Amino acid sequence: MVNKEEYPLLTVEEAVKKGEGKASLRGWVYRKRGSNKLRFIVLRDSTGIIQLVVINSSVEDRVWDTAEKLGIEASIIARGALRKEEKAPTGVELNVEDITLVGSSENWPITKSHIKSREFLDDHRHLWLRSRKMSSIMKVRSTVFRAIREFFNRDNYEEMPPPIFSPNACEGGATLFEVKYFDKKVYLTQSWQLYGEAAIFALEKLYCISPCFRAERSKTSRHLAEFWMAEVETAWMRFEGLLKQAEELVLFIVKEVLRKNTKELEILGRDISKLRKVDAPFKKITYSEALKILKEKDGVEVHWGKDLRTVEEDLLTRHFDKPVIVTNYPKEIMAFYKPRDPENPDTALCFDMLAPEGYGEIIGGSERDTDIEELKKGLEREGENPANYEWYLDTRRYGSVPHSGFGLGVERVVAWLCGLDTIRDAIPFPRTMRRWRP
Ligand code: 4AD
Ligand code: MG
Numbered sequence: 001m002v003n004k005e006e007y008p009l010l011t012v013e014e015a016v017k018k019g020e021g022k023a024s025l026r027g028w029v030y031r032k033r034g035s036n037k038l039r040f041i042v043l044r045d046s047t048g049i050i051q052l053v054v055i056n057s058s059v060e061d062r063v064w065d066t067a068e069k070l071g072i073e074a075s076i077i078a079r080g081a082l083r084k085e086e087k088a089p090t091g092v093e094l095n096v097e098d099i100t101l102v103g104s105s106e107n108w109p110i111t112k113s114h115i116k117s118r119e120f121l122d123d124h125r126h127l128w129l130r131s132r133k134m135s136s137i138m139k140v141r142s143t144v145f146r147a148i149r150e151f152f153n154r155d156n157y158e159e160m161p162p163p164i165f166s167p168n169a170c171e172g173g174a175t176l177f178e179v180k181y182f183d184k185k186v187y188l189t190q191s192w193q194l195y196g197e198a199a200i201f202a203l204e205k206l207y208c209i210s211p212c213f214r215a216e217r218s219k220t221s222r223h224l225a226e227f228w229m230a231e232v233e234t235a236w237m238r239f240e241g242l243l244k245q246a247e248e249l250v251l252f253i254v255k256e257v258l259r260k261n262t263k264e265l266e267i268l269g270r271d272i273s274k275l276r277k278v279d280a281p282f283k284k285i286t287y288s289e290a291l292k293i294l295k296e297k298d299g300v301e302v303h304w305g306k307d308l309r310t311v312e313e314d315l316l317t318r319h320f321d322k323p324v325i326v327t328n329y330p331k332e333i334m335a336f337y338k339p340r341d342p343e344n345p346d347t348a349l350c351f352d353m354l355a356p357e358g359y360g361e362i363i364g365g366s367e368r369d370t371d372i373e374e375l376k377k378g379l380e381r382e383g384e385n386p387a388n389y390e391w392y393l394d395t396r397r398y399g400s401v402p403h404s405g406f407g408l409g410v411e412r413v414v415a416w417l418c419g420l421d422t423i424r425d426a427i428p429f430p431r432t433m434r435r436w437r438p
Contacts, residue, residue: 007079013047016092019084025050025094026077028130029070029105039067041096042089043078046135051088052078054096066099072108073130076101125429126438136264137425140257141414145209147256148230148408151249152207157232160199161208162192168389170194171335172382175214177225188213191407193337196233197368198395200403204235209410217433220310221422222360224411226431233405239349239367242404243325246353246363247282249408250323254278257417270419274357278322286328287347290316305330308352313360320356327351336378339369351406359416365406372396 007024015023027045034040039054054067070076080096110127114120121128128134149159169176170191177188192208199206209230216223232245254275257265265272285293290308294300298315302308307329308316317324328347331340338348350366369375372393376386386393411426424430429438 011047012043012045012050015050015082015094016048016090018082019092020082022080023082023094024077024079025052026102027075029072029074029076032070032072039064041067041070041078043076043094044130044132048090049132050090051085051093052080052096052099053093054099059096059098063096063099066101067096070099070101071105073127074101074105075103122424122430122435123438129428132267134425134428136261136267137414137418137420138428139264140261140418141410141426143257143260144253144410144414144417147253148207148209148249148410150256151252152205152232155205157205157207158203159208160196160203160206161210162189162195164189164211166190168194168392169382169384171214173384175216177213177215190214191229192231193233193405193407194392196231196405197337197403198392200233200235201395201399201401206234207232215433218310219433221424222310222412222415224423224427224430224432225436227412227423227427228410229407230410231405231407233403235401235403237367237404238402239327239351239404242365242367242406243284243327243351246351246365246406246408247280247323247325250282250353250362250413251278251280253413254417265418268418268420270417274321275417282323282325282353283320284325284327287326287330288328290326293319305332307333310360313354314358317354317356317358317360320354323353323355323362325351325353332381334366336375336382336384337368338366338378339371339374355412355416357416357419359412361409362412362416363406363408365404367402367404370396370400370402 007022009024012025015025025043027043029041030044030049031042037056041052042049043052056064077100078094078096079098080094082092082094085093110124165181165186166189167186170193178185179188190212192210196206209228211226212229213226216225258275291302294302294312294316297319300315302312328341328344329350331346331348334348334350338350341347341349352361353363354360355362379386379389411423414426415423420426
């Protein structure tokens with residue numbers, strides 16, 4: 001019997017840091033190669049990779065047999081002595097004395113030739129999650145969630161998740177997912193906002209991070225049918241304060257990801273210097289100024305009153321090396337809850353924050369209209385029946401106050417920070433028009 005104390009169980013990261021002494025490591029076989037004298041096994045756990053070396057002449061036959069038969073992604077526990085080795089992938093290797101097979105793995109289906117096939121990897125997402133690419137992205141995503149919570153908690157916001165079944169649209173009927181609800185029909189939530197607005201009259205400062213559902217027919221690299229949105233709603237807050245809050249949140253997320261995930265960003269091949277340039281203040285331009293830039297710098301003419309499309313956002317953001325805030329979109333094409341700007345009545349007191357490098361809109365927000373008649377007109381313009389929104393209009397009838405809020409698309413931010421080609425990799429199990437399994 002080997003005394004366990006002599007072989008402390010370490011994570012791969014701890015083992016690489018330590019670089020000497022005896023250790024037990026557990027994880028999965030990431031790569032393997034070797035001859036009938038020597039076997040190199042790269043072991044992977046959630047913290048990193050390390051090389052294991054098995055020498056035929058110095059281990060028991062049982063250990064050698066186990067090492068020889070290991071398949072890619074088999075789970076094992078290995079024991080031995082750590083030492084520094086420049087040639088090892090992470091500079092340290094474990095000289096194996098014993099190996100225990102925990103779970104065998106035969107014919108791991110993902111081979112090098114598959115890595116270029118998007119469809120294949122998406123079909124095998126449950127296994128592909130183990131790749132260094134996906135696990136790095138998931139770590140960044142986790143940091144983003146944590147940073148959002150920390151940002152709002154520090155400022156004494158309360159967290160209130162929304163109902164997922166909703167009787168109403170928030171962002172227009174076209175992208176609603178209808179669900180059979182007993183013998184009625186309801187929708188999957190598009191946004192927490194209307195519920196957040198109702199609850200600020202009780203709690204004043206509220207946020208949530210929640211899944212949102214939109215039947216997006218566009219097959220862009222930016223749209224998911226199920227995505228996560230961080231939303232905030234604040235009583236008494238005006239437009240200027242809102243813009244400041246959105247900027248501070250994004251700066252905090254970037255700072256936290258740079259602090260915690262440089263290793264992951266490097267694995268992803270992200271140009272980190274671009275993220276380091278993201279500092280305050282972000283440039284603020286109006287929609288009309290955006291049209292001017294598009295015309296003068298890109299020769300692209302957008303008719304005043306038309307929303308910016310993905311292509312135009314792309315062009316626009318290429319002129320900035322940090323996020324840019326576009327305010328005052330035309331009132332007539334904005335969601336019903338965005339109020340008219342009294343100083344510029346054709347436009348709304350609203351903004352989008354666009355990420356650089358062509359990533360486009362990451363945040364949408366506005367002050368909220370408190371005028372019941374205007375709200376009703378807006379709903380009718382969207383083809384909605386104001387009667388279905390009576391509960392929401394009540395919030396304006398009983399002690400209405402100015403308030404503002406925004407929603408940040410978590411996967412849009414992750415895609416930008418990680419430099420991904422598609423938002424589908426920013427979520428572990430993507431759902432789009434054509435992809436709903438596994
Ligand atoms: O601009 P949107 O539609 O705004 C709202 O839903 C507001 N009710 C939010 C609020 O003020 N509380 O969506 C907000 C953000 C977008 O900026 C984008 O980042 C993300 O949510 N988003 C999507 N992300 C992935 N896939 C989709 N289909 C998305 N639709 C919106
Ligand atoms: Mg938007």
